[in-house]
Amino acid sequence: MTTNTTVLEASDVTMRFGGLTAVRSVDLTVNSGEIVGLIGPNGAGKTTFFNCLTGLYVPTEGKVSYKGTVLPPKPHLVTSAGIARTFQNIRLFANMTVLENVLVGRHTRTKEGLWSALLRGPGFKKAEATSNEKAMELLEFIGLAHKADHLARNLPYGEQRKLEIARALASEPGLLLLDEPTAGMNPQETRATEELVFAIRDKGIAILVIEHDMRFIFNLCDRVAVLVQGEKLVEGTSEVVQADERVVAAYLGTPFEGAPGDEEVAEVEAAEAASATTSKEAPSTNTRTEDGQ
Ligand SMILES: Nc1ncnc2c1ncn2[C@@H]1O[C@H](COP(=O)(O)OP(=O)(O)OP(=O)(O)O)[C@@H](O)[C@H]1O
Ligand SMILES: [Mg+2]
Numbered sequence: 353m354t355t356n357t358t359v360l361e362a363s364d365v366t367m368r369f370g371g372l373t374a375v376r377s378v379d380l381t382v383n384s385g386e387i388v389g390l391i392g393p394n395g396a397g398k399t400t401f402f403n404c405l406t407g408l409y410v411p412t413e414g415k416v417s418y419k420g421t422v423l424p425p426k427p428h429l430v431t432s433a434g435i436a437r438t439f440q441n442i443r444l445f446a447n448m449t450v451l452e453n454v455l456v457g458r459h460t461r462t463k464e465g466l467w468s469a470l471l472r473g474p475g476f477k478k479a480e481a482t483s484n485e486k487a488m489e490l491l492e493f494i495g496l497a498h499k500a501d502h503l504a505r506n507l508p509y510g511e512q513r514k515l516e517i518a519r520a521l522a523s524e525p526g527l528l529l530l531d532e533p534t535a536g537m538n539p540q541e542t543r544a545t546e547e548l549v550f551a552i553r554d555k556g557i558a559i560l561v562i563e564h565d566m567r568f569i570f571n572l573c574d575r576v577a578v579l580v581q582g583e584k585l586v587e588g589t590s591e592v593v594q595a596d597e598r599v600v601a602a603y604l605g606t607p608f609e610g611a612p613g614d615e616e617v618a619e620v621e622a623a624e625a626a627s628a629t630t631s632k633e634a635p636s637t638n639t640r641t642e643d644g645q
Pocket of ligand 2: 398399400440
């Protein structure tokens with residue numbers, strides 16, 4: 353599709369909070385046209401890493417570049433450079449309308465200054481009309497145009513997540529960071545979000561997405577990086593990451609080697625084999641390790 357230019361390059365990013373190292377020497381790149389996933393157990397440092405990328409935190413060590421330029425650790429400068437994000441805990445202006453929330457997201461891209469706005473001169477009116485038009489286009493794209501004048505707080509949860517994405521897109525980013533975009537969504541909403549992320553990528557916006565929903569991640573991502581206790585454990589295609597025993601172990605929280613569970617496994621296998629020879633019915637196996645998210 354496009355040539356592979358590096359959009360985001362984080363090198364050796366470390367974030368310490370007092371004695372706690374939440375992110376340790378993490379390198380990550382996102383190239384144009386890519387959807388990259390960032391996964392890891394709760395508390396692994398995923399959101400902290402996002403905060404380091406977007407200037408919310410000043411990393412203790414390391415460097416973050418966007419399209420070859422080192423980013424200043426100030427959120428508004430990062431946004432105007434071209435990185436937009438959504439938050440794990442939705443941050444909308446609850447008492448503003450859907451349209452107004454998107455307009456707020458656009459303000460980094462409007463040149464009209466404070467005086468122009470206060471005096472409501474012709475320049476401002478023209479800019480306002482253009483902004484409204486662009487915001488409505490975005491709401492159309494995201495599927496919320498029919499609710500443009502609803503208050504954000506009256507939207508169902510899934511639509512609030514969508515609105516956050518629309519607001520992020522309003523700053524016309526080259527890279528979009530999504531922190532758990534499907535949290536709290538039902539399966540249909542999650543599927544729709546998957547399509548939406550593909551559609552955003554097709555607009556030429558690179559994406560880095562944090563999610564706990566593995567099916568969502570593995571369907572969507574060209575590449576997946578796994579953070580465990582602040583460190584990047586594995587990075588690769590969905591196939592490579594899914595097949596990596598260390599990733600499974602990190603999620604299940606059980607060691608793979610040393611195998612105190614070996615005897616148990618052998619017992620279950622023996623029981624399965626026995627019941628398979630005595631009965632045609634599916635044996636009821638011990639699946640207690642299979643229900644982890
Ligand atoms: N501002 C902070 N001050 C101190 N410790 C923090 C701060 N922010 C995060 N941490 C700690 O850093 C670690 C990583 O947290 P983080 O929120 O980045 O994890 P996460 O991978 O996003 O987890 P989750 O999947 O639950 O969202 C945790 O131990 C957390 O308590
Ligand atoms: Mg998080």
